[in-house]
Amino acid sequence: MTELPTQALGVVAHGAGDLRVEPFERPEPKPDEAVVEIVYGGICGSDLHYWQHGAAGESILKAPMLLGHEVVGRVAAAAADGNGPQAGTAVAVHPATPGEGDGARYPQDRPNLSPGCTYLGSAARFPHTEGAFARYINLPARMLRELPAGLPLRRAALVEPASVAWHAVSRAGDVKGKRVLVIGAGPIGALIVAVLRSVGAAEIVAVDMHDKPLEIAREVGATRTLHATDAEAIVAVDADVCFESSGNYRGLASAVRGATRGGRVVMVGLLPSGEQPALVSLAITRELELVGSFRFNDEIDDxxxxxxxGSLQADPVITHEYGAEDALEAFGMARDSASSGKVLLRFGDAE
Known part of the structure; x- marks a missing residue:
C-alpha cells in the first residue's frame, strides 16, 4: 500500500479578511477514522462569513481553522477498526457529530438539535472543529455515506446542501399539489426549489434580488420567478407554504406577507444573532405557523x-469550479451572489 501524505494543501481561515491556501498537517488517524481523499468541496455561506468577518453568527474564530463541510471524495484508507467503507469507495460526508453538551433537553429523534452537536469547519466551540477543505483528511467512518455507482462526484458535491433543503421541505409538511413561495434563490433556495419539484409541489414561485439566481431557480423547477422589489406581486402569491432562505429580515417579511391565511413559513436562512424586526402582528392575525429549520439528520440518505x-434534478445549481490552489478567487466568486450559484473547489481527480 502506498503511504499517504501527512501534509496536504488546505484552505484555512486565520481571521476576518485573512484566508490562506497553505499546507495542512494531517495527524495519524484514530482507529475509527478513515482517510478520505477529497475531490470536491462546495463553498458554503458559513465559509464566506468566516473569511469575511472572522465569525459565522455567534461562532467566532479564536484560532486558524480549516474550512469546509460540503465535501465528497474517495476513501484512501479504511478505518483501522474495520468499520465504514473500504478503500476506493466514493463517499459523501455527513458533517455533524451530535452530542449531549450541557445536558439541555432536546427531542432524541432530532439529533441536529442536540446541544453539544459539532459540525466540520465550525468555530462554535474551542478548540474549533476543523473542516475538510484539504486533499487528504481524517474523518470518522460513521460520517461517510457510500455513493451509488454512476453518481458523478461533481453532482454528489451537492449532497450536503441538498440535505439542508430536503430537511427544510420536510418541516413544511405535505407540499404535494400546493402553491409554494421561496424567498432567496441562492444555492439553498434553488435546492429547495428542486426538492419541491421532486415531491410534487404544484406551483413554485422563487424570489431574489438578482437575475442569475432566478435563472437557476427556473432551471431546477420554479414555475414563476419574481424580483424581490416587486412587493405587490409577492403579496399576491398567497402561498400555502413559504420558505425564507435569504437570511435577511426583509426576506422574512416578504415570506410573511406572501403567505396565505393559515399558511406556514419555514425559516431556513440564518438571520444575524440578536433581535430582528418581524411582522409578528400579521403572523398572529393570519394564524401563520413560523417554523425553524436547522441543518438535517438522516435526510442525506434520501x-x-x-x-x-434522477428524481432530484439539481445540476444547474453548480455554476463554477476552481482548483483548490485558486481558493481566494473561488471565494470571491461565491461572494458574488449576482453572478454565481454553488462554487466548487477541486482538490483531487474527479475520475
Whole structure:
C-alpha cells in the first residue's frame, strides 16, 4: 500500500479578511477514522462569513481553522477498526457529530438539535472543529455515506446542501399539489426549489434580488420567478407554504406577507444573532405557523438516492469550479451572489 501524505494543501481561515491556501498537517488517524481523499468541496455561506468577518453568527474564530463541510471524495484508507467503507469507495460526508453538551433537553429523534452537536469547519466551540477543505483528511467512518455507482462526484458535491433543503421541505409538511413561495434563490433556495419539484409541489414561485439566481431557480423547477422589489406581486402569491432562505429580515417579511391565511413559513436562512424586526402582528392575525429549520439528520440518505436516480434534478445549481490552489478567487466568486450559484473547489481527480 502506498503511504499517504501527512501534509496536504488546505484552505484555512486565520481571521476576518485573512484566508490562506497553505499546507495542512494531517495527524495519524484514530482507529475509527478513515482517510478520505477529497475531490470536491462546495463553498458554503458559513465559509464566506468566516473569511469575511472572522465569525459565522455567534461562532467566532479564536484560532486558524480549516474550512469546509460540503465535501465528497474517495476513501484512501479504511478505518483501522474495520468499520465504514473500504478503500476506493466514493463517499459523501455527513458533517455533524451530535452530542449531549450541557445536558439541555432536546427531542432524541432530532439529533441536529442536540446541544453539544459539532459540525466540520465550525468555530462554535474551542478548540474549533476543523473542516475538510484539504486533499487528504481524517474523518470518522460513521460520517461517510457510500455513493451509488454512476453518481458523478461533481453532482454528489451537492449532497450536503441538498440535505439542508430536503430537511427544510420536510418541516413544511405535505407540499404535494400546493402553491409554494421561496424567498432567496441562492444555492439553498434553488435546492429547495428542486426538492419541491421532486415531491410534487404544484406551483413554485422563487424570489431574489438578482437575475442569475432566478435563472437557476427556473432551471431546477420554479414555475414563476419574481424580483424581490416587486412587493405587490409577492403579496399576491398567497402561498400555502413559504420558505425564507435569504437570511435577511426583509426576506422574512416578504415570506410573511406572501403567505396565505393559515399558511406556514419555514425559516431556513440564518438571520444575524440578536433581535430582528418581524411582522409578528400579521403572523398572529393570519394564524401563520413560523417554523425553524436547522441543518438535517438522516435526510442525506434520501438525497443521495434521489440524485442518483434522477428524481432530484439539481445540476444547474453548480455554476463554477476552481482548483483548490485558486481558493481566494473561488471565494470571491461565491461572494458574488449576482453572478454565481454553488462554487466548487477541486482538490483531487474527479475520475
Amino acid at each position: 438525497v443521495i438516492a434521489a440524485l442518483a436516480d
